Amino acid sequence: MRRPAVAGQFYPLNPEYLEEELKRCFKDLEIRERDVLGAVCPHAGYLYSGKVAASAYATLPKADTYVLIGPNHTGYGSPVSVSKDTWETPLGIVEVDVTLADGFLGSIVDVDELGHRYEHSIEVQIPFLQYLFGRSLRILPICMGMQDEETAVEVGNLVANLVSKSGKKVVFISSSDFTHYQPAESAKEIDNEVIEAILDLDVSEMYNILYKKNASVCGYGPIATMLTASKKLGGSRATLLNYTNSGAISGDMNAVVGYAAIIVE
Numbered sequence: 315m316r317r318p319a320v321a322g323q324f325y326p327l328n329p330e331y332l333e334e335e336l337k338r339c340f341k342d343l344e345i346r347e348r349d350v351l352g353a354v355c356p357h358a359g360y361l362y363s364g365k366v367a368a369s370a371y372a373t374l375p376k377a378d379t380y381v382l383i384g385p386n387h388t389g390y391g392s393p394v395s396v397s398k399d400t401w402e403t404p405l406g407i408v409e410v411d412v413t414l415a416d417g418f419l420g421s422i423v424d425v426d427e428l429g430h431r432y433e434h435s436i437e438v439q440i441p442f443l444q445y446l447f448g449r450s451l452r453i454l455p456i457c458m459g460m461q462d463e464e465t466a467v468e469v470g471n472l473v474a475n476l477v478s479k480s481g482k483k484v485v486f487i488s489s490s491d492f493t494h495y496q497p498a499e500s501a502k503e504i505d506n507e508v509i510e511a512i513l514d515l516d517v518s519e520m521y522n523i524l525y526k527k528n529a530s531v532c533g534y535g536p537i538a539t540m541l542t543a544s545k546k547l548g549g550s551r552a553t554l555l556n557y558t559n560s561g562a563i564s565g566d567m568n569a570v571v572g573y574a575a576i577i578v579e
Contacts, residue, residue, distance in 0.1 A: 316427065318403055321404055324359045324434055332403075332405060335360050336364075336441060338364070339364035339367065339368035340371075343372045345446070346373065347373070348373045348577070348579060350373050350375060350578065351485065351544040351547055351578050351579060352486040352487070352540040352543065352544035352549060353371075353485065353486070353488065353576065353578070354490055354537055354540065355442075355488070355575060356492075357384065357434060357489045357533070358573065362571070362573070363491070363558075366558055366574065367442060369556040371446060374485055375485065377482075378452065378482040379411040379454055381456065381484055381485070381486045382440070382454065382455045382456070383458065383486065383489065383533075384439075384488075384489035384533060385489070385534075385535060387433060387435065390432065391429020391430070391457065391459070392429055393459045393460040393465075394423045394457070394465065395423065395427075395428075395430065396418050396456050396457075397410060397425075397426075397457070398415045398427075399427055399430070401455070403437070403440050403444065407449065408440055408451060408453055410455065411452040411482075417479075417480075418476075423456065429457040435490075435532075435533065439487055440453065456536075458536055461535025463518065463521045466517070466535040466542065467517065467538065469539045469542075470543040471546060473486075473539070474546035474547055486539075486543050486544055487540070488540035490531060490534065491533065492504075492572030492573065493530050495570070496530075497567065498568075498570045501572045504529050505574065508520060508523050509557070509576065511523055512541065513576070514552075515541055515549070517538045517541050520538065521534070544578040545578075551579050553579070554574060554576050555576065556573075556575040558573055559571060559572045
């Protein structure tokens with residue numbers, strides 16, 4: 315069992331408080347399913363980025379499996395790892411799609427629980443799914459320590475092929491914050507360029523901008539993986555739904571973290 319690592323820090327530990335916090339995040343949003351294949355969602359504390367994340371989740375369709383792809387902030391575990399454990403949050407238990415996970419055998423993606431044990435980037439996404447779709451949902455958690463373009467594209471193609479063979483309806487969710495600890499204007503300028511490449515579904519251009527701008531987007535590998543997989547399964551259009559930064563809550567515009575919600579259809 316993968317127990318919650320950041321409940322009580324990034325989001326409430328008490329189930330009732332967590333439900334209330336999620337209601338706050340979705341307040342004033344129209345929850346309407348769209349034909350979404352992939353999404354970018356932030357992974358900061360719900361106070362800071364929960365409303366941005368909710369704006370993407372409000373568009374997601376019900377799927378057989380939600381592929382959650384997050385960066386490895388901790389350094390533990392394999393370079394690219396998939397979890398097969400059952401995951402627990404304050405809202406209950408979520409099962410992993412073990413059949414899809416087993417498809418990675420012999421690939422660049424290792425079955426490894428250590429990379430997931432303390433990592434928050436995937437964990438914080440799960441309560442949004444539970445709030446919308448209940449306890450019967452399945453996830454496929456992929457944690458990326460290696461985020462170079464070659465690795466991300468390989469993982470994206472691999473997971474897309476597994477999904478295609480399975481015949482399952484899947485949504486790919488990449489977990490990422492954008493520019494870290496820059497003045498708000500500078501962060502927005504950098505993030506706009508990165509987001510433009512994402513909206514163009516152009517993985518190589520996104521990497522070019524990341525290197526050129528020395529951008530501190532933490533989940534660029536998961537974003538590239540999501541884009542690759544979504545395009546392979548027919549995604550052809552991306553939309554920016556929301557963008558803000560931590561200063562909107564903290565009031566400190568001198569060192570913000572950027573948050574974006576993007577969907578691919």
